Amino acid sequence: MDFGTLGGNLFGTIPLGDIVLYITPLSLFLFAVLLVFTLLIAISKTETQVEATFMKLSNTDVKVGKKEFKQRRFLAVICGIASAGAMLTGDLFNFTLFMALIGILNIGIVSAVKQTTVLNSAYQYGLIAMMCSLPLFGGASIILASTGTLSLAVLSQMSATPMVVFGAVLMLLGILGESGVAPFFASKAEMFRTPGSPFIVIIHLSSLFIIVRAVEILLLVLW
Amino acid sequence: MVFIPPHVPAEFISMYLPAIYAGLIVGFIGSMAIAMRREEIHILILTDLIGLAMIFVVSAVGTDLAEALILPGLVVELAETLAISEILLSREMHKIEADPRRNLTKSTSLFPQPFALDMEIMTTAPNFIALVLIAYGIFLTGFTGGAVAGGGIVLYALSKKARGLPVLVIDGIAGVSGIAWCLWIIGFALFFVAPGLWVLSLFLAACGLLLKVASKVGLIGLLMREDIDKE
Numbered sequence: 001m002d003f004g005t006l007g008g009n010l011f012g013t014i015p016l017g018d019i020v021l022y023i024t025p026l027s028l029f030l031f032a033v034l035l036v037f038t039l040l041i042a043i044s045k046t047e048t049q050v051e052a053t054f055m056k057l058s059n060t061d062v063k064v065g066k067k068e069f070k071q072r073r074f075l076a077v078i079c080g081i082a083s084a085g086a087m088l089t090g091d092l093f094n095f096t097l098f099m100a101l102i103g104i105l106n107i108g109i110v111s112a113v114k115q116t117t118v119l120n121s122a123y124q125y126g127l128i129a130m131m132c133s134l135p136l137f138g139g140a141s142i143i144l145a146s147t148g149t150l151s152l153a154v155l156s157q158m159s160a161t162p163m164v165v166f167g168a169v170l171m172l173l174g175i176l177g178e179s180g181v182a183p184f185f186a187s188k189a190e191m192f193r194t195p196g197s198p199f200i201v202i203i204h205l206s207s208l209f210i211i212v213r214a215v216e217i218l219l220l221v222l223w
Numbered sequence: 224m225v226f227i228p229p230h231v232p233a234e235f236i237s238m239y240l241p242a243i244y245a246g247l248i249v250g251f252i253g254s255m256a257i258a259m260r261r262e263e264i265h266i267l268i269l270t271d272l273i274g275l276a277m278i279f280v281v282s283a284v285g286t287d288l289a290e291a292l293i294l295p296g297l298v299v300e301l302a303e304t305l306a307i308s309e310i311l312l313s314r315e316m317h318k319i320e321a322d323p324r325r326n327l328t329k330s331t332s333l334f335p336q337p338f339a340l341d342m343e344i345m346t347t348a349p350n351f352i353a354l355v356l357i358a359y360g361i362f363l364t365g366f367t368g369g370a371v372a373g374g375g376i377v378l379y380a381l382s383k384k385a386r387g388l389p390v391l392v393i394d395g396i397a398g399v400s401g402i403a404w405c406l407w408i409i410g411f412a413l414f415f416v417a418p419g420l421w422v423l424s425l426f427l428a429a430c431g432l433l434l435k436v437a438s439k440v441g442l443i444g445l446l447m448r449e450d451i452d453k454e
Contacts, residue, residue, distance in 0.1 A: 093292055097295055097299070100299040100303075101299070103303070104299070104302050104303055104306055107303075107306045107307065107310065108306060111306065111309060111310050111313065112313075114317060116314055116317050116318060116321075119310055119313060119314040119317070120314060122310050123263070123307060123310050123311055123314065126303060126306060126307035126310060127257075127266060127267070127270050127307065129303060130270045130271075130273065130274060130300070130303045130304070130307065131250075131253075131254065131257070131270055131273050133273075133274060133277055133296070133299060133300060133303070134246075134247075134250045134273050134274070134276055134277040134280065137277050137280070137281050137292070137296050138243070138246065138247070138250075138277055138280035138281065140292070141280055141281040141283070141284050141289060141292060142243065142280070144284055144286075144288065144289065144292070145239065145243075145283070145284045145289075150288070
């Protein structure tokens with residue numbers, strides 16, 4: 001399928017040799033929104049959670065320490081930049097690498113919390129993400145082996161062979177696990193139950209945006 | 224559409240499909256093993272097995288581009304293993320903090336039981352073998368040479384039972400590692416700036432990489448010896 005059919009009018013391309021970055025209204029919008037959000041979380045402060053104390057009438061504040069706050073903000077900003085890069089990339093393997101990077105950063109953002117339940121679910125999510133790197137990278141490499149290229153501009157002009165369809169299905173499986181949506185959301189949902197709101201939201205936002213982009217890429221490859 | 228150079232033998236091309244099937248089957252067996260095991264540390268190790276199956280599938284392509292894909296894949300896999308094991312560690316720490324008496328009987332060590340290696344061959348042969356390995360590593364240069372020379376250093380460190388290495392030695396090894404890194408970078412940059420000097424830059428990079436890898440592996444050996452000599 002052509003770029004224009006999915007993303008609207010083609011504004012222009014940035015040719016870097018074989019890899020051609022292309023700018024359509026869809027990718028530009030996703031890119032800009034993620035950059036604005038990254039800027040917002042870079043300048044914002046973390047929230048304080050208020051929890052009801054068990055068997056008492058008072059409340060307890062769950063605060064985030066200065067060191068933990070700094071680490072979490074850094075990782076969240078990197079995660080935002082990685083997601084923004086995945087929105088604009090014109091290379092299949094760069095997309096899978098950004099995807100894997102987002103997976104690691106999602107674990108990293110919650111790695112410093114003190115709640116055992118959150119760490120437990122982060123551990124489960126990390127296991128799923130690691131297992132899904134096999135279909136993710138394997139699918140990309142099968143597409144590379146059966147077409148000889150990773151450039152989306154070239155791949156979108158080709159018709160899909162059965163091997164490409166197999167690779168795309170593997171990639172879809174990998175993306176689902178790596179971003180923690182649909183069948184694997186149970187482990188990821190628990191990760192949000194920790195203080196430090198604006199930085200936690202990037203976990204959610206990055207996986208949402210990357211799914212939109214993944215659908216576009218898979219349609220480009222398959223059609 | 225796919226361009227395959229004519230000098231590639233037909234056996235190599237026919238190996239591609241068995242290789243990816245082998246990778247996928249290894250991944251499937253790994254997932255089944257994960258479903259059966261219940262201990263968390265075993266699950267982590269088995270997950271690494273699936274990561275290795277990923278390297279299988281990617282390296283089956285066997286082109287230059289695929290080689291460029293293997294390295295990031297390997298790095299991603301390592302980073303994820305490190306991150307998850309850190310999470311596991313910090314979770315256990317929080318659990319122990321909540322209930323300090325849990326870990327009174329447990330010890331965390333590379334080798335859970337202290338053991339002394341009292342064999343004659345451990346005191347006589349290693350000097351010679353380590354020397355031969357280091358010499359052969361220097362002869363090889365590059366990444367392979369570094370690994371071979373580092374293996375020699377590990378062997379020497381394992382066989383010698385001197386405890387408590389002075390801080391100066393460890394600092395020195397770290398310093399050599401840093402200088403080697405600079406050599407490698409200079410060689411790499413020179414390769415692009417002045418392609419005419421490719422022999423010089425190749426040797427700079429190769430010797431830098433040799434020292435770098437050898438010192439890394441040597442450090443692992445030093446750390447392991449500290450653990451082994453525990454009585």
